[in-house]
Amino acid sequence: xxxxxxxxxQVGGAATVxxxxxxxxxxxxxxxxxxxxxxxxxxxxxxxxxxxxxxAGASCRPADVIAALHDHVGPDTDTSIARLHTRLRALGGRLxxxxxxxxxxxxxxxxxxxxxxxxLFAAGAHVPGDRRPTVAVVGTRRPTADGLTTARGxxxxxxxxxxxxxxxxxxxxxxxxxxxxxxxxxxxxAVLGTGLGVDYPTGSSRLRAAVASSGxxxxxxxxxxxxxxxxxxxxNRIISGLATATVVVEGRDRSGALQTARLxxxxxxxxxxxxxxxxxxxxxxxxxxxxDGATPVTGIDDFVAAVCDTLPGPAAEVAPRGITGLSPSAxxxxxxxxxxxxxxxxxxxxxxxxxxxxLAAVAELVDRGAGVMTPHGIVRRQTATADAGGGRVASVSxxxxxxxxxxxx
Amino acid sequence: MPSGSEPVVGVARSVAxxxxxAVDVTVEVSISAGLPCFSLIGTTGTxxxxxxxRVRAALHATGIRLPSRKILASLAPADVPTSGARFDLALAxxxxxxxxxxxxxALTDAAFLxxxxxxxxxxxxxxxxxxxxxxxxxxxxxxxxxxxxxxxASLASGIGVIAVGDLSELLAILDGAAHPRALPARxxxxxxxxxxxxxxxxxxxxxxxxxxxxxxxxxxLLLGPPGCGKSMLAARLVGVLPSLTEQAALELxxxxxxxxxxxxxxxxxxxxxxxxxxxxxxTTAAALLGGGGGVARPGEISLAxxxxxxxxxxxxxxxxxxxxxxxxLEQGTVRxxxxxxxxxxxxxxxxxxxxxxxxxxxxxTCDCTDAEVWTYxxxxxxxxxxxxxLAPRLSALEAGHLVDATPGEPSHTVAxxxxxxxxxxxxxxxxxxxxxxxxxxxxxxxxxxxxxLGRAVESGALSGRxxxxxxxxxxxxxxxxxxxxxxxxxxLEALAHRAALRAARVAR
Numbered sequence: 001x002x003x004x005x006x007x008x009x010q011v012g013g014a015a016t017v018x019x020x021x022x023x024x025x026x027x028x029x030x031x032x033x034x035x036x037x038x039x040x041x042x043x044x045x046x047x048x049x050x051x052x053x054x055x056a057g058a059s060c061r062p063a064d065v066i067a068a069l070h071d072h073v074g075p076d077t078d079t080s081i082a083r084l085h086t087r088l089r090a091l092g093g094r095l096x097x098x099x100x101x102x103x104x105x106x107x108x109x110x111x112x113x114x115x116x117x118x119x120l121f122a123a124g125a126h127v128p129g130d131r132r133p134t135v136a137v138v139g140t141r142r143p144t145a146d147g148l149t150t151a152r153g154x155x156x157x158x159x160x161x162x163x164x165x166x167x168x169x170x171x172x173x174x175x176x177x178x179x180x181x182x183x184x185x186x187x188x189x190a191v192l193g194t195g196l197g198v199d200y201p202t203g204s205s206r207l208r209a210a211v212a213s214s215g216x217x218x219x220x221x222x223x224x225x226x227x228x229x230x231x232x233x234x235x236n237r238i239i240s241g242l243a244t245a246t247v248v249v250e251g252r253d254r255s256g257a258l259q260t261a262r263l264x265x266x267x268x269x270x271x272x273x274x275x276x277x278x279x280x281x282x283x284x285x286x287x288x289x290x291x292d293g294a295t296p297v298t299g300i301d302d303f304v305a306a307v308c309d310t311l312p313g314p315a316a317e318v319a320p321r322g323i324t325g326l327s328p329s330a331x332x333x334x335x336x337x338x339x340x341x342x343x344x345x346x347x348x349x350x351x352x353x354x355x356x357x358x359l360a361a362v363a364e365l366v367d368r369g370a371g372v373m374t375p376h377g378i379v380r381r382q383t384a385t386a387d388a389g390g391g392r393v394a395s396v397s398x399x400x401x402x403x404x405x406x407x408x409x
Numbered sequence: 410m411p412s413g414s415e416p417v418v419g420v421a422r423s424v425a426x427x428x429x430x431a432v433d434v435t436v437e438v439s440i441s442a443g444l445p446c447f448s449l450i451g452t453t454g455t456x457x458x459x460x461x462x463r464v465r466a467a468l469h470a471t472g473i474r475l476p477s478r479k480i481l482a483s484l485a486p487a488d489v490p491t492s493g494a495r496f497d498l499a500l501a502x503x504x505x506x507x508x509x510x511x512x513x514x515a516l517t518d519a520a521f522l523x524x525x526x527x528x529x530x531x532x533x534x535x536x537x538x539x540x541x542x543x544x545x546x547x548x549x550x551x552x553x554x555x556x557x558x559x560x561x562a563s564l565a566s567g568i569g570v571i572a573v574g575d576l577s578e579l580l581a582i583l584d585g586a587a588h589p590r591a592l593p594a595r596x597x598x599x600x601x602x603x604x605x606x607x608x609x610x611x612x613x614x615x616x617x618x619x620x621x622x623x624x625x626x627x628x629x630l631l632l633g634p635p636g637c638g639k640s641m642l643a644a645r646l647v648g649v650l651p652s653l654t655e656q657a658a659l660e661l662x663x664x665x666x667x668x669x670x671x672x673x674x675x676x677x678x679x680x681x682x683x684x685x686x687x688x689x690x691x692t693t694a695a696a697l698l699g700g701g702g703g704v705a706r707p708g709e710i711s712l713a714x715x716x717x718x719x720x721x722x723x724x725x726x727x728x729x730x731x732x733x734x735x736x737x738l739e740q741g742t743v744r745x746x747x748x749x750x751x752x753x754x755x756x757x758x759x760x761x762x763x764x765x766x767x768x769x770x771x772x773x774t775c776d777c778t779d780a781e782v783w784t785y786x787x788x789x790x791x792x793x794x795x796x797x798x799l800a801p802r803l804s805a806l807e808a809g810h811l812v813d814a815t816p817g818e819p820s821h822t823v824a825x826x827x828x829x830x831x832x833x834x835x836x837x838x839x840x841x842x843x844x845x846x847x848x849x850x851x852x853x854x855x856x857x858x859x860x861x862l863g864r865a866v867e868s869g870a871l872s873g874r875x876x877x878x879x880x881x882x883x884x885x886x887x888x889x890x891x892x893x894x895x896x897x898x899x900x901l902e903a904l905a906h907r908a909a910l911r912a913a914r915v916a917r
Contacts, residue, residue: 142778142780142781143778143780144778144779145779281776282778327898343614343802343804344614344801344802344905345611345612345613345614345802345803345804346804348613348614349611349613354613355613355614355616355617356902357898358614359614359617359901359902359905359906360898360899360901360902360905361901362905362908363900363901363902363904363905363908364901366904366908367861367864367865367901367904373908374779375766375767375779375782375783375786375909376767376775376779376782377802
């Protein structure tokens with residue numbers, strides 16, 4: 001397990017950190033803090049001001065942008081800087097401005113044209129401060145069990161390889177990704193659609209705390225800002241900007257994950273998608289991305305190797321891991337199941353086995369860890385490594401990622 | 410006509426019912442000097458207190474005038490709830506004795522049950538069958554009832570049932586002037602009109618679950634989209650269950666009698682078809698469990714005893730009603746306390762529930778996530794979920810199935826397998842597998858089968874209670890296959906039948 005920040009040279013791309021832009025002075029910093037805390041200079045205002053400056057041929061040094069924003073929004077002399085500092089300290093947060101040493105370098109690459117925010121509120125132990133590979137694992141808030149398993153498994157493997165996992169703390173895939181990275185002992189960064197100190201999504205406070213202690217919570221919104229739909233759309237450009245690669249696990253045809261991936265493409269980052277069945281609504285987004293040229297995730301190990309830019313290991317095992325010792329009817333049924341849930345009736349009509357044999361076969365596959373029972377029917381367990389003795393199965397579990405236990409039955 | 414000496418008190422015998430329990434009631438009438446009135450004591454309820462007026466009018470219509478003196482009638486014992494008009498006929502008989510119109514010896518070993526119309530006609534009352542059975546056991550020879558109660562009363566053996574159309578016929582029979590009418594001969598039992606399983610196309614999983622439910626008495630939950638044939642399948646369970654034993658059929662008929670469902674419509678032979686009751690989810694607690702003022706009447710669950718209670722749209726039922734089913738499901742009886750008495754009715758029904766599989770209904774392209782489905786199924790009441798052992802998922806009906814020429818397996822071949830399996834279970838432990846004790850069932854299982862169940866418990870998929878419940882279902886699967894020992898494949902099948910329920914319970 002690689003501790004974050006300890007061995008960046010191991011994982012490639014250890015470029016010397018050269019601040020692309022100059023840090024701002026303390027006076028400007030105070031102005032920026034007032035602006036950031038007021039919420040008046042939000043993403044859209046920043047974008048307008050920056051575009052106007054670019055068109056006018058002006059240099060977009062952070063200090064200049066802050067000054068322009070100050071003019072645009074109007075002077076604010078009422079807010080006490082000391083009070084703002086106290087408030088931030090209470091939340092364990094601080095303000096990071098483009099050009100600061102701890103402004104994430106990958107995100108700084110997207111400054112100013114590609115949507116990087118002028119500032120970020122950060123709370124947590126490790127704001128990514130070097131150029132190690134960073135991967136955004138994103139997806140739907142309404143995942144399938146398979147999607148959760150995949151997201152968690154990807155993050156676990158990425159964390160194991162020392163890769164920082166970025167996501168959005170939303171229910172479903174996002175939280176499974178954070179949970180996987182935390183459990184893998186790696187660093188993970190959550191970009192919030194709220195301000196710091198807001199309990200959102202409700203019920204995820206423990207996961208947020210775990211993320212803050214292993215990585216960081218980031219947001220461009222002022223402390224206490226409530227969740228609003230447009231916050232999440234704007235937040236997605238930060239997720240994609242923080243990462244060198246974005247992987248979409250599951251998403252429906254107009255999901256936020258799809259938007260994140262398209263933003264990543266626009267920022268010149270790699271886009272990966274986990275292929276799914278054309279019949280699964282939750283796989284619509286990854287399939288659309290694959291059609292548009294995203295790279296398919298063909299296996300967790302391949303993906304991690306590619307992301308870390310290391311040589312692929314020995315030829316990947318292409319044949320599915322064999323499950324031995326199945327009864328004849330269970331073997332027949334095993335060949336018929338896949339990622340899309342199959343009902344008993346469908347298996348009866350395709351296998352031409354009697355109903356009681358199919359039912360026993362389905363339960364045998366679950367018992368052997370070769371299948372997972374979902375409410376819609378049985379699916380093949382992708383990460384199964386069943387032993388021949390019919391014993392327990394060693395496989396990643398989605399427990400805890402969404403507060404749900406894996407439905408083995 | 411009058412026999413001369415008038416007794417001081419006229420006495421006639423009748424029967425009160427407290428639930429299904431029959432209690433002897435003695436009706437006494439005396440006439441004494443005093444202001445003219447008809448006073449009735451020892452009765453409860455308005456219909457009882459007004460009996461005097463009905464009897465006076467009915468006697469008047471028959472040509473018998475009551476003297477203008479004080480008439481006192483008493484129902485004894487006074488502490489038995491005696492509401493209703495069922496004692497009218499006994500009152501009239503006692504009065505006839507007191508007036509000297511009938512010899513008191515004519516009422517020896519006779520009992521009376523019936524309500525009087527103002528013109529003297531005798532009307533049917535409820536609960537005649539349990540009353541007749543009680544009287545027969547007590548050695549009473551003759552029971553006088555209304556025409557519409559005759560067939561029901563004669564289901565009890567060992568007692569002569571005499572139909573009286575009106576008071577003048579009663580008078581004539583008691584006086585010896587007329588003979589009782591002959592009872593109509595019993596026609597052969599009509600073939601029960603139960604829908605056949607051959608009508609159900611496809612639905613392999615549900616058909617198999619239905620067969621296991623029938624063979625082992627296990628409770629069943631049918632999960633399927635609207636219109637896929639859940640009600641159709643539930644109605645067909647009755648067709649594969651064996652006919653009721655005489656004792657069970659008599660108990661059920663007595664309940665129907667007390668509920669007042671039999672008057673005039675009772676079959677002449679005992680109905681041995683297992684009952685199917687399908688109350689609506691908007692039904693009241695009193696209608697479902699039994700209730701009503703005074704003495705509670707049997708509800709739907711008692712009318713379904715020895716048969717099937719079908720609860721459609723299970724998730725629409727109020728939680729309160731579902732929880733109230735715990736005691737009946739556990740004990741096979743329901744105890745209802747009301748002002749005048751606490752009664753206990755049989756309620757040994759087999760539960761068949763139906764529900765949509767997921768919040769969207771599950772028809773067509775369902776886009777519910779697994780988590781949404783779990784949340785939805787978690788609404789299944791805990792106590793009820795613990796008692797359901799089979800939860801097959803029905804497929805939406807496809808157009809192909811409608812034109813498919815191959816019919817499903819007909820009810821009678823399934824019923825034959827069910828009968829064999831039930832006989833094996835009865836020989837083994839005297840009851841259906843659902844009611845068998847845990848230890849003896851475990852003793853019939855192979856080690857591999859128990860190990861498989863143990864693994865399911867270890868993985869959290871099965872509760873401790875679920876272990877034995879699943880094993881009993883496996884026992885039924887083995888019985889259907891004709892195997893002495895419960896094998897691994899039977900246990901696996903039992904686990905698969907619970908899969909949809911597990912999804913309801915493991916979440917969170």
